[in-house]
Amino acid sequence: MTLHDVSLDQPLFRVEGLTKRYGQRIGCADVSFDLWPGEVLGIVGESGSGKSTLLGCLAGHMQADEGKILYRGRNTLTMPEPERRVLSRTEWAFVHQNPRDGLRMGVSAGGNVGERLMAIGARHYGDIRETAIDWLGRVEISGERIDDRPRQFSGGMQQRLQIARNLVTSPRLVFMDEPTGGLDVSVQARLLDLLRGLVRDMGLSVIIVTHDLAVTRLLADRLMVMKDGRVIEHGLTDQVLDDPQAAYTQLLVSSVLQV
Amino acid sequence: MIEIQNLSKSFTLHNQGGAVIPVMAGAHLKVAPGECVALTGQSGAGKSTLMRMIYGNYLAASGSILVGGVDVAAATPRDIIRLRREILGYVSQFLRVVPRVPSRTVVAEPLLALGMPQETAHNRAEELLSLLNIPERLWSLSPTTFSGGEQQRVNIARGFAHAYPALLLDEPTASLDARNRDVVLGLIKAAKERGAAIVGIFHDEGARERVCTREVDVTVFTPGVAA
Numbered sequence: 001m002t003l004h005d006v007s008l009d010q011p012l013f014r015v016e017g018l019t020k021r022y023g024q025r026i027g028c029a030d031v032s033f034d035l036w037p038g039e040v041l042g043i044v045g046e047s048g049s050g051k052s053t054l055l056g057c058l059a060g061h062m063q064a065d066e067g068k069i070l071y072r073g074r075n076t077l078t079m080p081e082p083e084r085r086v087l088s089r090t091e092w093a094f095v096h097q098n099p100r101d102g103l104r105m106g107v108s109a110g111g112n113v114g115e116r117l118m119a120i121g122a123r124h125y126g127d128i129r130e131t132a133i134d135w136l137g138r139v140e141i142s143g144e145r146i147d148d149r150p151r152q153f154s155g156g157m158q159q160r161l162q163i164a165r166n167l168v169t170s171p172r173l174v175f176m177d178e179p180t181g182g183l184d185v186s187v188q189a190r191l192l193d194l195l196r197g198l199v200r201d202m203g204l205s206v207i208i209v210t211h212d213l214a215v216t217r218l219l220a221d222r223l224m225v226m227k228d229g230r231v232i233e234h235g236l237t238d239q240v241l242d243d244p245q246a247a248y249t250q251l252l253v254s255s256v257l258q259v
Numbered sequence: 260m261i262e263i264q265n266l267s268k269s270f271t272l273h274n275q276g277g278a279v280i281p282v283m284a285g286a287h288l289k290v291a292p293g294e295c296v297a298l299t300g301q302s303g304a305g306k307s308t309l310m311r312m313i314y315g316n317y318l319a320a321s322g323s324i325l326v327g328g329v330d331v332a333a334a335t336p337r338d339i340i341r342l343r344r345e346i347l348g349y350v351s352q353f354l355r356v357v358p359r360v361p362s363r364t365v366v367a368e369p370l371l372a373l374g375m376p377q378e379t380a381h382n383r384a385e386e387l388l389s390l391l392n393i394p395e396r397l398w399s400l401s402p403t404t405f406s407g408g409e410q411q412r413v414n415i416a417r418g419f420a421h422a423y424p425a426l427l428l429d430e431p432t433a434s435l436d437a438r439n440r441d442v443v444l445g446l447i448k449a450a451k452e453r454g455a456a457i458v459g460i461f462h463d464e465g466a467r468e469r470v471c472t473r474e475v476d477v478t479v480f481t482p483g484v485a486a
Contacts, residue, residue: 036337189358196357200371218357222336236315236336243317247273254274 010072012037012205013058013173018067020057026229027053031067033224033234037172040199040206042220042237044213044252050229051209052177058207059094059175060084071173089119093166097178099158103150103165109136110146112165120169135164139194156187160194167198176208180215192218213256217241225249260425260456261290261313266322266332266480268308282308286322286480288458292424295447295457297471300478306460309477310427313458314349315339326425344372349427350418354402354410362388362405363398366416373421380420387416391442408434419446426450428459432466444469 011034020027028050035041043051056062058069060076069076071091076084088094096102103112113132114122122128133143139160141153150158159179166174179195180188196219199206210216216223216237223240225233225248233246244250266286272278283305290296298306311317312331313324319332327346329338343349348369356365364371366384371377388398391412397405402413411434418426431447432440440463447470450457461467467474 039337039340186358193357193360217355221340235318236339238316239318239336242311243270245271245318250273 011035011070012072013207014068014070015058016068016070018054018057018064018069020053020062020064026050027062028057028226028229031231033231035173035205035207037205038199038203039222040204040208040220042216042223043207043209043226044211044216044223045226046211046252049226051226053229054226055175055177055207055209059092060088061094089116090169091172093169093171093174095159095162095166095174095176095179097181099150099155099162102162103158105151106149108147108149109141109153109161112150112161113168116165116169131168132164135168136161138198139164140190154187156183156191159183159187159191163191163194163198167202167204170202172203172205174204174206176206176210178210178212179208180210180212188215195219213241213253225252260292260327261288261458262323262325263288263309263313264323264325266309266312266324267320267482268305268312268317269320281482283312283477283480284482286477288475290425290456290458292454292456293451294472295451295459295470297467297474298458298460299474299476300481304481305477307429309480310349310429310458310460314343314347314427344369346423347425347427348418348421348423350415350429350431352411352429352433354414354417356402358403359401361399362393362402362413365402365413366420369417369421383420384416387420388413390446391416392439408436408439411435412439415443415446419450422450422453422455424455426455426457426459428457428461430460430462432461432463440466 013035016032018031019029031054043054045051057064064077110129110132113135114128117128117131133146136143136146141157141160150161153161180191183191192215198204208220220237223235223237224231225240225246227248233240233244233249240249241253244253263286266283268283269279269281286309298309300306308317312319313326315331322332324331326342329342331339363381363384366387367380370380370383385398393409393412402410415431431443435443444466447457
C-alpha cells in the first residue's frame with residue numbers, strides 16, 4: 001500500500017488494545033476504535049481519566065506498552081522513528097491546548113506557518129509567504145500581522161495561528177488537546193466555527209480531547225467517554241449525551257449546568 | 260421507507276438507585292413514501308422518545324427500526340451519520356448551532372455536508388429563508404439572538420434544505436403565526452408530494468388535519484397501559 005491511495009472504505013486510523021502503564025498505575029487500558037476519513041471523534045472524561053495519555057500515545061508523543069495503532073494500514077508503533085517523524089510533519093498535525101507549546105514564540109506569524117512548509121521541502125520564499133498570508137486569512141488573522149511575533153497576539157489569535165501552522169501542510173489527521181480550553185466563551189465560539197468549516201472543507205479526520213461536553217456536541221460525530229484509563233462508553237455524540245448508558249456518563253451529563 | 264418492529268425502550272437511572280423505567284414496548288409503525296403520520300398521545304406517552312429512537316438519538320433496547328434499508332437500532336455510528344446526511348432529516352423543536360455562524364450558513368450546512376457548491380447551497384438557503392419570511396437583513400446574523408419564532412423558522416429552513424426521503428418533525432408549527440404556519444404546512448405538503456415519508460408530532464390539531472394522512476396513538480406502546 002502506498003502512502004497516496006486513501007480509500008473512503010477503509011478506516012484511516014485503527015487502534016487495537018492500546019495500553020499504557022506508568023509503573024503499576026494504568027494510564028490507559030485496552031482502548032480500541034476506528035476513525036474514518038472526515039470523521040471527528042471526541043474523547044471526554046475528567047482530569048486523570050487517561051484521555052491525554054491516550055492522545056499522547058496515539059500521536060506518538062508517548063510510547064504505548066501494548067496494542068496496535070494502524071494509520072492507513074501501517075503500524076505506527078513499530079514504524080522506524082524517521083518515518084513516524086515524517087508522518088507527524090506531513091499527514092498528521094497536533095494542536096496543543098496552550099498555543100505556546102505548538103508555536104515558536106520568537107518567530108514571526110508568517111515564519112510559524114512557513115516553517116512547517118519548509119520542513120516538507122518548500123524553498124521558494126515568495127510562494128511560502130503567499131501561502132502563509134492565505135492561511136492567516138483562513139484563520140481570520142489579517143495579513144498585515146504576518147511579521148508580528150505570536151506573543152503580540154491575543155490568546156484566541158495565538159490559537160488560530162497554531163491551527164494555521166498545523167493545517168498548512170494539508171494533513172489528513174489532526175490531534176487536538178483541549179483546543180478551546182482557556183479561551184473566553186466568545187472566542188471559543190469563533191474557533192469552533194472555524195474548525196468546523198476547516199474539517200468539512202478539507203475532509204479532515206480529527207481526534208479531539210476535551211472536558212467540555214458542549215464543544216463535543218458541536219464538533220464531534222462520535223464520542224468516547226473515559227474513566228480510570230478505560231473507555232466506558234462510545235457512540236454517536238448526541239446519543240451518548242442524550243441517552244447515556246453508563247452510570248459515570250449519566251453523572252457527567254447531568255452535572256453540566258444548563259444555560 | 261420507515262418500518263419499526265417490536266421496538267422497546269427503557270431508561271436505567273444509575274444515579275437514582277438504578278431505577279429502571281420501561282417507557283416503550285412492542286412498538287410497530289410503517290410509513291410509506293408520500294405518507295405523513297402523526298404520533299398522538301398525551302404528554303409523556305412516548306411520542307418524542309419514539310422520534311428520537313428513529314433518529315438514533317436514543318438507543319433501542321430491542322426491536323428494529325428500518326429507515327431506507329438501514330436498521331437504526333443496530334447500525335454503527337458511521338452508518339447513522341451517513342443516513343442522517345443523506346436520507347433522514349429531523350426538525351427538532353429547538354435550534355442548536357455554533358454561535359456566530361450566519362443564518363444563511365446554518366440553513367445551507369446540510370447541503371454543504373452533501374458536497375453542494377457553496378454558492379448553490381447559499382442560494383437554496385436564501386430561497387427558504389425568504390419563503391419563511393426571515394428578513395434579508397438577518398441572513399448574515401447568527402440566529403442565536405433571534406426570537407423564538409424566528410429561530411424555529413431558521414430551524415425549519417435547515418430541515419427542509421435537502422430533499423430527505425424520510426423526515427421527522429417535532430412540533431413544526433409551534434410558536435408560528437398564521438402566515439408562517441401556512442408556509443410550513445406548504446413545505447410539508449410539497450415533501451409528501453415528492454414522496455417523502457414523514458413522521459411528526461403536531462399538537463396543532465388543524466395542522467395535523469391538513470397534512471397528516473393518518474394518526475398513530477403511541478399510548479398503546481406504553482408498558483403497563485396497553486391492554
